[in-house]
Amino acid sequence: MALNDMHAEAVAGVVDRVVARYHRDPTCMVQILREVQEACDWISPEAIDRMQVTLGVPRTKIEGVAGFYAFFYTEPRGKYRVLFSDNITDRMLGSKAMMDRLCNSLWVERGKVSEDGLVSVAQTACTGMCDQGPALLINNYAIAGLTAERIDEIAELIRGKVPLAEWPPAYFKTEDNIRRADILLNADFKPGEALLAARARAPSDGLNSSNMRSWREGLPSGIGGPGATLDEIKRANLRGRGGAGFTTGLKWEACRNAPLKAGAQRIVVCNADEGEPGTFKDRVLLSRNPDLVFEGMTVAAYAVGATRGFVYLRGEYRYMLDHLNAVLAHRRRQNLLGKDILGLPGADFDIEIHVGAGAYICGEESALIESLEGKRGTPRNRPPFPVTNGYLDQPTIVNNVETFAAAALIALNGGDWYAAIGTKHSAGTKLLSVSGDCERPGIYEYPFGVSIRQVLEDCGATDTQAAQVSGPSGICVAEAEFDRIIGFEDIPTAGAFTVFDNTRDMFEVARNYVHFFQHESCGFCTPCRVGTSLLKNLMDKLHNGCGSPYDFTEIEKLNQLLQSMSHCGLGHTACNPVLDTIAKFRPYYDQRMIQQDFTPAFDLDRALSSARQMTGRDDAGAHLVSENGGAA
Amino acid sequence: MSHTFTLDGKTIPFVDGQTIIQAAGAAGVFIPHLCYHPEFKPHGSCKLCTVKVNGRHTASCTMRASPGMVVESETEEINAERRALTQMLFVEGNHFCPSCEKSGNCQLQATAYHLGMMSPHYDHFFPNRAVDASHPEVLLDFNRCILCSLCVRASRDVDGKNVFALSGRGIKTHLIVNAKSGELGDTDFTLSDKAAQVCPVGVILKKRQGFAVPIGERKFDKAPISETAETTGGR
Numbered sequence: 001m002a003l004n005d006m007h008a009e010a011v012a013g014v015v016d017r018v019v020a021r022y023h024r025d026p027t028c029m030v031q032i033l034r035e036v037q038e039a040c041d042w043i044s045p046e047a048i049d050r051m052q053v054t055l056g057v058p059r060t061k062i063e064g065v066a067g068f069y070a071f072f073y074t075e076p077r078g079k080y081r082v083l084f085s086d087n088i089t090d091r092m093l094g095s096k097a098m099m100d101r102l103c104n105s106l107w108v109e110r111g112k113v114s115e116d117g118l119v120s121v122a123q124t125a126c127t128g129m130c131d132q133g134p135a136l137l138i139n140n141y142a143i144a145g146l147t148a149e150r151i152d153e154i155a156e157l158i159r160g161k162v163p164l165a166e167w168p169p170a171y172f173k174t175e176d177n178i179r180r181a182d183i184l185l186n187a188d189f190k191p192g193e194a195l196l197a198a199r200a201r202a203p204s205d206g207l208n209s210s211n212m213r214s215w216r217e218g219l220p221s222g223i224g225g226p227g228a229t230l231d232e233i234k235r236a237n238l239r240g241r242g243g244a245g246f247t248t249g250l251k252w253e254a255c256r257n258a259p260l261k262a263g264a265q266r267i268v269v270c271n272a273d274e275g276e277p278g279t280f281k282d283r284v285l286l287s288r289n290p291d292l293v294f295e296g297m298t299v300a301a302y303a304v305g306a307t308r309g310f311v312y313l314r315g316e317y318r319y320m321l322d323h324l325n326a327v328l329a330h331r332r333r334q335n336l337l338g339k340d341i342l343g344l345p346g347a348d349f350d351i352e353i354h355v356g357a358g359a360y361i362c363g364e365e366s367a368l369i370e371s372l373e374g375k376r377g378t379p380r381n382r383p384p385f386p387v388t389n390g391y392l393d394q395p396t397i398v399n400n401v402e403t404f405a406a407a408a409l410i411a412l413n414g415g416d417w418y419a420a421i422g423t424k425h426s427a428g429t430k431l432l433s434v435s436g437d438c439e440r441p442g443i444y445e446y447p448f449g450v451s452i453r454q455v456l457e458d459c460g461a462t463d464t465q466a467a468q469v470s471g472p473s474g475i476c477v478a479e480a481e482f483d484r485i486i487g488f489e490d491i492p493t494a495g496a497f498t499v500f501d502n503t504r505d506m507f508e509v510a511r512n513y514v515h516f517f518q519h520e521s522c523g524f525c526t527p528c529r530v531g532t533s534l535l536k537n538l539m540d541k542l543h544n545g546c547g548s549p550y551d552f553t554e555i556e557k558l559n560q561l562l563q564s565m566s567h568c569g570l571g572h573t574a575c576n577p578v579l580d581t582i583a584k585f586r587p588y589y590d591q592r593m594i595q596q597d598f599t600p601a602f603d604l605d606r607a608l609s610s611a612r613q614m615t616g617r618d619d620a621g622a623h624l625v626s627e628n629g630g631a632a
Numbered sequence: 633m634s635h636t637f638t639l640d641g642k643t644i645p646f647v648d649g650q651t652i653i654q655a656a657g658a659a660g661v662f663i664p665h666l667c668y669h670p671e672f673k674p675h676g677s678c679k680l681c682t683v684k685v686n687g688r689h690t691a692s693c694t695m696r697a698s699p700g701m702v703v704e705s706e707t708e709e710i711n712a713e714r715r716a717l718t719q720m721l722f723v724e725g726n727h728f729c730p731s732c733e734k735s736g737n738c739q740l741q742a743t744a745y746h747l748g749m750m751s752p753h754y755d756h757f758f759p760n761r762a763v764d765a766s767h768p769e770v771l772l773d774f775n776r777c778i779l780c781s782l783c784v785r786a787s788r789d790v791d792g793k794n795v796f797a798l799s800g801r802g803i804k805t806h807l808i809v810n811a812k813s814g815e816l817g818d819t820d821f822t823l824s825d826k827a828a829q830v831c832p833v834g835v836i837l838k839k840r841q842g843f844a845v846p847i848g849e850r851k852f853d854k855a856p857i858s859e860t861a862e863t864t865g866g867r
Contacts, residue, residue: 045812060797060810067799067808359801376798381676381694523779523805525677530720533803534754561716564689565679601755 235415736850
């Protein structure tokens with residue numbers, strides 16, 4: 001009893017400290033939960049008790065949020081929480097053997113907590129280290145380039161209960177692997193110069209009009225400093241780099257022109273959630289040149305008249321938080337953030353970083369905003385759109401990390417300079433995160449218009465049978481299409497470029513992606529919540545050797561339903577990898593056809609496996625031979 | 633301002649701010665739905681009320697009506713999709729109509745009849761969900777929850793109690809109640825709460841009155857849901 005009281009008191013102290021730092025603001029719920037968990041290893045009922053009191057919100061709200069995010073634990077998960085990245089490229093690099101090795105070494109069952117409560121080992125979606133896999137997260141800190149030797153060392157450190165802070169720093173070193181650089185990665189960028197250029201571009205009367213009043217209320221396009229900056233963005237023909245490719249200038253202008261309610265302000269959000277399996281270019285941009293990204297956000301704030309900015313950093317990139325905060329602090333000291341930036345009256349803007357907690361759907365802009373507001377990351381009903389009714393119902397722009405980096409260069413060098421790079425409909429360059437079967441995985445920056453074939457050649461890919469462009473939600477390109485180009489006029493992409501050579505089973509690739517979507521569906525709408533689960537079951541049925549043409553028909557019907565009825569893009573695209581691989585790599589499916597008509601998913605012999613495990617008996621007599629030949 | 637749009641060829645009047653389903657309901661046209669209720673803020677999650685607006689699918693409970701819209705609802709294509717969604721809800725939970733005391737008063741069951749659903753079609757998930765009988769007056773059978781969140785909205789917006797919420801994610805999304813024990817008996821929930829009245833399926837059940845009205849004489853036994861659904865509010 002006394003021990004429990006002491007525990008509750010200690011937990012309450014942690015909660016009080018964290019909640020106070022966030023000014024008792026329930027919109028910071030995700031950050032509060034994260035920090036409480038970092039201090040206590042999990043979110044205990046006592047912690048929720050205390051949050052309920054100090055934040056003044058019902059328990060249901062806290063439990064609802066805590067239950068939504070994969071990295072929050074409302075049950076004890078051990079002092080060391082190991083999550084192996086389960087992207088297809090990590091698998092190809094042997095992640096499963098690594099996980100088995102760690103589990104065996106620590107005597108822990110996958111997905112469970114060790115009996116002494118010390119450690120848990122499980123899997124998570126792609127952690128954004130595909131160019132240096134296999135990778136894992138330990139208490140949300142990334143360790144890449146795993147080897148059997150490193151796994152054994154990690155097991156030893158865990159067994160010895162060595163605090164994470166005392167582990168060899170080399171473990172946590174990640175590579176940038178920049179293989180081809182162009183304007184973004186070559187940018188010899190000095191903090192502040194884009195803002196100075198934006199200020200210089202303003203006509204003198206425009207500079208005068210950059211006071212509080214005109215800044216907040218918006219000026220007609222083409223007038224004044226903010227207007228001149230907006231014009232350059234429009235002239236550059238910049239389109240969003242998150243994948244959807246909405247015209248950045250139009251988005252910014254709509255936000256700038258959106259009416260402000262009393263007490264409201266405009267918001268700039270940098271989407272650094274980068275959850276698409278196979279994408280890691282935002283990680284490299286943020287680690288290599290955070291100033292360029294922050295300056296792009298500040299340029300955006302100047303252009304639209306925003307005063308508050310957020311970076312939504314995916315939970316997998318938690319390890320970058322302290323460094324990024326230090327860069328922000330430095331920028332504040334240089335007057336590149338804060339009040340009257342660079343002496344511009346009324347140019348007030350600051351940036352705070354919110355860290356996600358393992359939810360791919362939060363890359364969708366309205367789900368991201370919900371998460372920023374401390375809620376479950378469920379995509380909103382639209383309209384209204386974020387540009388008019390975003391964060392806390394205020395006009396908000398959400399742009400990708402790479403978009404802001406490009407915007408900073410446009411502010412510096414002008415829109416015409418930028419528009420001249422790339423193709424007619426796709427201005428500028430694109431960062432590609434290349435991984436999979438190639439000699440040189442890493443980041444490649446190309447002007448738009450580069451062919452798939454060129455990328456394959458540059459990264460040293462041989463005997464390639466397929467490239468998955470833009471991740472699972474993108475397109476699977478077969479050899480006949482390798483002359484297609486990266487660009488909004490042909491294959492748009494957020495950046496993932498995953499290479500598969502002739503030794504890979506494309507059915508298993510698709511199955512991995514389907515598992516991903518099933519795991520990451522937010523569960524809000526019926527078609528996606530249930531449909532992705534049904535799809536996963538069908539793919540597993542094929543994997544288990546029970547496939548039939550009937551299952552193909554079912555998969556196609558499910559795809560139709562997901563596309564037409566789903567609430568958001570996750571459901572709309574969840575069937576893409578399956579349909580693409582059926583269309584282009586049919587033999588991998590055909591070889592799984594046991595019956596011509598229909599085969600049930602149920603396998604009597606497999607159903608007896610737990611009985612065999614319990615009795616410790618696995619001889620021939622303990623097996624049934626099924627009529628379908630499904631038994632081992 | 634009064635305007636009109638067409639719904640399956642019929643002219644439907646509406647006023648500014650009305651959603652498609654509201655305008656259709658006021659005009660006496662039924663659009664199947666489960667998470668929508670005229671007294672509550674639309675949620676748009678069940679997707680049963682999806683219609684085609686100018687050729688594009690959209691949920692009619694969240695889409696504002698606008699002049700001249702061409703809306704399709706009662707087509708074989710859309711009803712087949714609605715039927716598939718209903719089947720999904722059946723296999724996701726444990727819905728055994730013959731043994732459920734909500735039978736005949738259940739919107740999910742009545743909607744399945746309306747859409748001509750003859751079988752569950754998909755393999756059942758058979759989830760393992762415990763029943764909560766801790767409350768003296770009310771039983772919670774989570775096996776039938778379709779995550780429409782009507783109880784969540786009623787408790788929050790009408791009762792001011794926040795007794796219910798959704799937790800978990802994806803297929804693991806589930807209803808929770810506002811108590812450290814996780815049990816309804818430890819909340820301030822009462823039978824007179826609005827949230828006790830709104831469940832469209834058999835999750836929130838009043839104790840000791842099951843089968844007071846015999847099956848065969850219940851609401852949807854007498855008339856199909858298309859003729860008995862609440863359209864303009866009130867029960």
